[in-house]
Amino acid sequence: MSLHSEFFTAVLNHLNDGIFIADHNGIAKWLNNTSTKQLGLSRENIIGKTVEELETMGVFTPSVTKIVLKTRETTTKVQTSKGRQYLATGYLIKIEGTEHVVVHVKDVTETVKASLKLEKTEALVKQYWEQIQEMKLSQNKETNNKKIIGKSKKHVEMIELINRVASFDATVLLTGESGVGKSFSAEELHLKSQRSDKPFVKINCSAIPETLVESELFGYTKGAFTGANSKGKQGLVEKANGGTLFLDEIGELPLHLQPKLLQLLQNKTYIPIGSTEEKKADIRIIAATNQNLQVMVKQKKFREDLFYRLNVITIEIPSIKDRQDDILPLLYHYLEKFNHKYNRNVAFNKETLEQLQHYEWPGNIRELENTVERLVITAYNNLISLEDLPENIHNKSITTSATTSNKITTLQLNHQSLTEYIENIEKEMIQHALIEHGTARKAATALGITQSSITRRIKKYDIHNF
Template identity: 75%
Template sequence: MNFPTEHFSAVLNHLNDGVFIANTKGVALWVNDMSTKQLGIDRTGIIGKTVEELESIGLFTPSVTKIVLKNRETTTKVQTSKGRQYLATGLLIKLENTEYVLVHVKDITETVKASFKLEKTEALMKQYWQQLQEMKFTQKKENDGKLIIGKSKQHTEMFELMNRVASFDATVLLNGETGVGKSMIAEELHKKSTRSDKPFVQINCSAIPETLMESELFGYMKGAFTGSNSKGKQGLVKKADGGTLFLDEIGELPLQLQPKLLHLLQNKSYIPIGGTEVQKADIRIVTATNQNLLEMVKQKRFREDLYYRLNVITITIPSLKDRKDDILPLLYHYLGIFKTKYTRDVSFSKEAVELLQDYDWPGNIRELENTVERLVITSLKNVITLEDLPDKILNESTTAIDQHQQENNLLQLKNQSLPQYMESIEKKLIENALNEHGTTRKAAKSLGITQSSISRRIKKYHLNNLD
């Protein structure tokens, strides 16, 4: 049975949310009944007008339609209209050869008013966005859960630089704190390069003993030394032939081995241990470090000529404390991964998410990933609350709250005279003492003053006399 076309308008007019449809020039084509109520104007004042006109006469701000047409992507904004607040989501819809902008408008005024926080809009937007991110990141899996996630300015600039240099065969040095994801960036450089169909070989220079590092890198011929494999061994340079060799923690490369790496960089050739013939190496070298190599050069712990050969292009990967906007999507990305891995249906409470977002994550993405995995496994209920968070995160947040309180106290002092501020402290101390001890005698004793003194202050500050 077909659904009559004329019934669509009637159905949309029954919605408790507004529906606003415009063309690609921003001209309003159709609105439902709820939309006219939200805007406080009938259809004749809306249809045929551009969103710029409607915005200029104060019907709403900002215009989501205008933003969607500019960016050509789905957009959600908190909109203000007639003193009320709305969550407006706009998207492009293509029907045959014609495009329209559809905006769904939900009244969130009462919900926002109920919010305890002063930043009321942000709190509500965070709640909606968290739900959206959870659905998005649980569904999207690639590279065994390895995604380079981030929309912050710092992350975007780093990612754009990576994309620009990926197709060139130049040597790249990745700089960044421990745990920021240097190996993931190195692998992404390889995937976006012309060598993507060839091997990506990784070695951590700090994980291999100095005595074995040379043979691991360059291999050795049969009978090269006592105890060696009778058939010889192929080194990682050979295994990476045609592709990319990634040397992580390059600052830990033994000083005596650095000239051989320099020779490899300059001449694309090397000699295996025990060998006599030069072997060619068609490889691109990417290195990474969390150390200050230039300072190591000054301290004679790293060769200057090698440093400049490695430092052709430097990409600095920002730490999480410098890109706070990326913490939320990362939290939900790993939550989705570990929910699936451990078949647990868990979610974050609003309070837990806020604390995790405020945390500085000194261990960066690695610490965040490990923390989320632990929370998914150890949480007793289906909602991860403050009680489930590690002491380290809770303690740091307490310190931050104390600091914030001190800042508030200083701000309060700025707005008061010193006598006024001292009186407010005295009043608070007396209130606390009375609440704790129950009588003026005990309260006075705890404060080191006489009972008559505390009685005078109770009268002065209009406090309840408990005796």
């Protein structure tokens, strides 16, 4: 069949899309009427020229034909010609026993313009949403006892990543040691998302008996099994509708339930126990684990397809040993919290604070929080001393360099009581934080105390000119 067959020529010339054909050397052999209009040249000015010549002349850019001949693969590119944009797809085919490239060219100028307008509108909406969320978070900061405290590099990098991904509805996997604050991070993601006014529902996969996990997650219908509630039960997935479902300790999810979770992630659908009908779930899923899921996949303890579905965005929550600069703010934050909770007014003495700062905290933030709560409750005096510390912390020696650099000399204590010395330390820390951060609110955040608390101390110590 000839390229100049009258029948096919007539058919191709009636198409609204351009058809451009070049041989294996990139020489233009034929084009339809629409293609001549797209390129703004007659056939006589195109046929016989190479695509490189036409590209140099500015007839189109880039040359899809040239790319196809180089890669020998079907290729689609956005091509520009005479100020308009085209979606050009090139195919390598044989015509009369010789290789040719056939390019199908569709005008997408108006579509691109509409898409850009939509993109700009979406970006503006996203910007307004983020501003509203910042205002809400700022208003709630004083009353939010679960705020994430820290200023270390690792912590700041983690918070920045949380801020970047929170507004996107993608699945997030939180990893890190036990006690690092994965639950707090999950709540932070929810609070900064577009679902913040909807439910945040948490399930700990390791805390529920294996036989009950499915019914807790997906619920069941009336009479689904012996002993079931006669009215059926709403599952946590349904309770989270519109909001966020947080699956803590996801590595403990029974293997036989993992395909059902995969279905929920892929299709946002699930089937309650005893039902045959799929239900839709408008939820965002955040998962967390202190296990290495990749190793579990190799051990056949975790499904590979589920792992990749969960692992869209991974955020590692650093342990305390990787954020030493945050120990002091965390200590003061929880001291303030439990003083208020138990109506006490205790403080750390210098040696105790030094010991706590240099303890390794294998249990991370959870251990630190529980320790401070215990100390606030059990301290004999208003100053928490070394004797008040749990045995495992009290017996942990501080490194020589730390002891030397922070040692209280006899000369220092000759002229002031221990209480006066602690108050001077506290005053210096507050002054330093105020100078470094500029405002009382930011200084309070850095020290891990509330704004009202730092305001009282500023007044108490008569601090000015910061």
